[in-house]
Amino acid sequence: MVVNGRVAPSSLPLILEAYLFLTVEQLPKAVKLDYPKWVNRVHIIEKGFGDPKPLKLNGTQLGILDELNNWSVLLKPRQVGGTLLMQTLLLYFADKIKNANITVMSYNMDNAVYHLNTIKQIVESMPEKYGMPIDKRGSTKEVLAFSHSGATIYAKSGGTRIATRGTKNLAVLSTETSFWMRDFDAFASYSKGIVPGGWNLMESTPNGMGNLFQETYFSARSASIQSWNVFKHIFRKWTDHPEFSMRPPERLIYTPEEKELIKTHNLTDEQLFWRRTQLDGFPNYSQKKYAEFCAEYPIDDESCWLETNDNPFTMNNFKKMITVEPMYGQFKERIYHTVDPERRYYMGVDTSLGKDGSDQMAIVVLDDEAKVCCVFADNVSYSYFCHIAIEIMKYYRASVFVEQNGGYGMGALERLKAAQRAEFIRGSRVSEWMTTGTSKELMFNKIDDFIATNRYINDVQLKEQFMKYNMSATNNKDDVLMAFGMAIECMMSNKRSRFDIVTISKEDKLVYQRQQQKTNFYR
Numbered sequence: 001m002v003v004n005g006r007v008a009p010s011s012l013p014l015i016l017e018a019y020l021f022l023t024v025e026q027l028p029k030a031v032k033l034d035y036p037k038w039v040n041r042v043h044i045i046e047k048g049f050g051d052p053k054p055l056k057l058n059g060t061q062l063g064i065l066d067e068l069n070n071w072s073v074l075l076k077p078r079q080v081g082g083t084l085l086m087q088t089l090l091l092y093f094a095d096k097i098k099n100a101n102i103t104v105m106s107y108n109m110d111n112a113v114y115h116l117n118t119i120k121q122i123v124e125s126m127p128e129k130y131g132m133p134i135d136k137r138g139s140t141k142e143v144l145a146f147s148h149s150g151a152t153i154y155a156k157s158g159g160t161r162i163a164t165r166g167t168k169n170l171a172v173l174s175t176e177t178s179f180w181m182r183d184f185d186a187f188a189s190y191s192k193g194i195v196p197g198g199w200n201l202m203e204s205t206p207n208g209m210g211n212l213f214q215e216t217y218f219s220a221r222s223a224s225i226q227s228w229n230v231f232k233h234i235f236r237k238w239t240d241h242p243e244f245s246m247r248p249p250e251r252l253i254y255t256p257e258e259k260e261l262i263k264t265h266n267l268t269d270e271q272l273f274w275r276r277t278q279l280d281g282f283p284n285y286s287q288k289k290y291a292e293f294c295a296e297y298p299i300d301d302e303s304c305w306l307e308t309n310d311n312p313f314t315m316n317n318f319k320k321m322i323t324v325e326p327m328y329g330q331f332k333e334r335i336y337h338t339v340d341p342e343r344r345y346y347m348g349v350d351t352s353l354g355k356d357g358s359d360q361m362a363i364v365v366l367d368d369e370a371k372v373c374c375v376f377a378d379n380v381s382y383s384y385f386c387h388i389a390i391e392i393m394k395y396y397r398a399s400v401f402v403e404q405n406g407g408y409g410m411g412a413l414e415r416l417k418a419a420q421r422a423e424f425i426r427g428s429r430v431s432e433w434m435t436t437g438t439s440k441e442l443m444f445n446k447i448d449d450f451i452a453t454n455r456y457i458n459d460v461q462l463k464e465q466f467m468k469y470n471m472s473a474t475n476n477k478d479d480v481l482m483a484f485g486m487a488i489e490c491m492m493s494n495k496r497s498r499f500d501i502v503t504i505s506k507e508d509k510l511v512y513q514r515q516q517q518k519t520n521f522y523r
Contacts, residue, residue: 041130069232094151112155171199183212245270333376345398348486
């Protein structure tokens with residue numbers, strides 16, 4: 001009530017209440033501006049001893065918070081405070097939004113309850129003047145209710161496909177998502193229940209390829225592969241955290257691997273010595289220990305997923321792979337290098353759709369320096385795919401290897417041969433490739449030799465199939481990988497690699513230039 005332009009005392013509680021509570025639309029801004037101050041009311045015992053002190057976000061936590069969106073997927077090392085940040089953020093939501101339903105999920109119910117108990121301990125650590133009164137009648141082992149806001153935090157298991165079904169949630173925190181058993185089913189269940197403008201936060205350390213966490217992270221990171229791109233990907237490597245360092249007792253003598261780390265990631269002696277303490281038995285540590293370290297303390301967001309030594313390709317070479325943004329042609333093919341009349345080009349074509357039609361038809365073009373120039377992969381009709389393959393072959397004037405296992409392969413082979421004869425593409429040759437157990441193994445040996453020569457893989461989808469196939473050769477898509485292997489076979493078969501470049505005449509150069517002007521190939 002307003003009397004003579006002043007607020008009457010009886011209406012002050014209502015104004016105060018309106019000031020304290022927020023709407024869902026106000027949360028994103030409040031998380032950036034108000035939450036870092038609010039979190040100081042949480043008291044923790046630092047380093048396992050001493051008196052409780054107000055929580056102050058460290059540099060890693062502030063960096064994560066700065067990048068955080070409503071839907072975010074966080075890849076992080078252990079022991080940097082990422083989970084604590086998310087837990088206190090859920091408490092902030094419960095304190096600021098009336099009657100909010102919030103869920104914390106983990107790989108099983110026991111671990112979800114453990115997280116809920118940690119949140120309860122955080123509440124109990126707050127001084128009385130800042131306290132969030134717990135509604136004891138509404139709280140159970142799996143539920144934490146608050147009397148001042150009416151908000152409720154639930155513990156749920158991510159190992160079931162009916163997780164949170166029927167519940168409308170303001171926020172869901174999925175922790176250690178890469179260890180969930182029925183992760184895709186659980187995601188499909190709980191994501192539908194998040195209210196418009198709500199928060200879907202996913203955090204984990206890596207645990208191999210092909211799971212929900214890895215797929216979501218890579219899809220969010222990749223601009224060229226569209227799926228769950230509503231997520232914002234956040235990555236923090238262990239070298240960003242100042243506590244992961246230890247002063248060495250004497251001057252270090254670097255191993256070849258450490259020299260590479262210094263060159264690539266600018267590691268200090270203190271960080272290298274701390275790393276040695278984590279790798280038991282250094283320098284003769286086991287491959288398993290090394291894999292565990294890469295997973296729990298990632299230094300990049302690629303090699304950390306590869307935690308098995310049972311693979312067809314050399315592990316360390318994946319660290320050399322890079323990704324660049326492509327141009328897009330009229331068929332949505334990803335173009336990394338346009339045609340150069342001084343170069344020869346080699347093209348691999350995989351027409352296989354897999355047993356259940358899950359594979360895509362794929363094309364990869366390499367030049368005579370073995371650079372990936374063009375990649376196409378999509379579920380299109382066979383006739384349209386042949387049209388695309390012919391146009392790419394004409395543009396690059398490429399020699400072609402076509403997989404000839406099924407009926408599609410034979411038909412594509414004949415169409416490409418006919419186009420090659422009709423267009424009279426000089427220096428080009430179309431050949432078939434028969435995939436067998438032996439030929440495929442030999443192909444992968446050549447791919448391994450290829451990446452061992454420090455050549456870079458610049459295509460996101462090709463790189464992901466490399467990594468997945470390294471984890472498991474079964475139940476994984478390999479269409480782009482097979483096309484890439486056939487392009488390498490084509491290059492080696494035609495003996496026109498960068499080690500044996502054929503000089504192109506001026507007449508050929510003019511033909512290339514006219515062909516490029518005629519073909520409206522890329523935008």
